[in-house]
Amino acid sequence: MKKKVVIAAFSMVIAATFAFAASGKSKFTSKGCTACHHPSKDQLAMGLGSSLKMISVKYKGDKAGLVAFLQGKGKPRVAPQGYPIMRGQLARLSGMGKSDLNAIADFILNR
Numbered sequence: 001m002k003k004k005v006v007i008a009a010f011s012m013v014i015a016a017t018f019a020f021a022a023s024g025k026s027k028f029t030s031k032g033c034t035a036c037h038h039p040s041k042d043q044l045a046m047g048l049g050s051s052l053k054m055i056s057v058k059y060k061g062d063k064a065g066l067v068a069f070l071q072g073k074g075k076p077r078v079a080p081q082g083y084p085i086m087r088g089q090l091a092r093l094s095g096m097g098k099s100d101l102n103a104i105a106d107f108i109l110n111r
């Protein structure tokens with residue numbers, strides 16, 4: 001009996017985590033971020049962005065740092081030479097609440 005409750009609670013946590021990441025993905029897409037950021041392909045040489053994989057490596061274990069970057073408060077860690085392009089893109093996120101930015105950060109970090 002107790003085991004069933006534990007399993008049920010566990011699957012709810014998994015479902016919630018999945019929904020969270022999924023909504024981060026839809027926000028990332030709807031804000032046009034996918035135009036420059038491919039999940040695994042580095043497009044910096046084409047004047048576009050670094051891959052989400054590269055970003056997730058640099059921000060591993062530092063979701064707060066990633067959210068700060070999205071709020072325009074952080075310093076670029078991935079490809080500072082491309083930052084002038086990215087800086088202008090942060091305007092797409094203005095007006096987004098902390099929970100939305102957290103969802104986007106979760107999506108990026110869970111690549």
Ligand code: HEC
Pocket residue numbers: 028031032033034035036037044047048049050055069070075076077078079080081082083084085086089090092093104
């Ligand atoms: C016009 C192309 C373009 C678009 C659109 C774009 N980016 Fe970027 N992004 C870049 C470039 C170029 C870099 C590399 C410079 C850098 O590392 O800051 C970058 C870097 C980043 C980084 C790494 C920051 C770091 O510390 O170096 C994050 C996170 C990021 N983008 C998130 C986003 C999000 C979220 C969106 C959608 C709102 C977005 N980008 C839209 C071009 C773009």
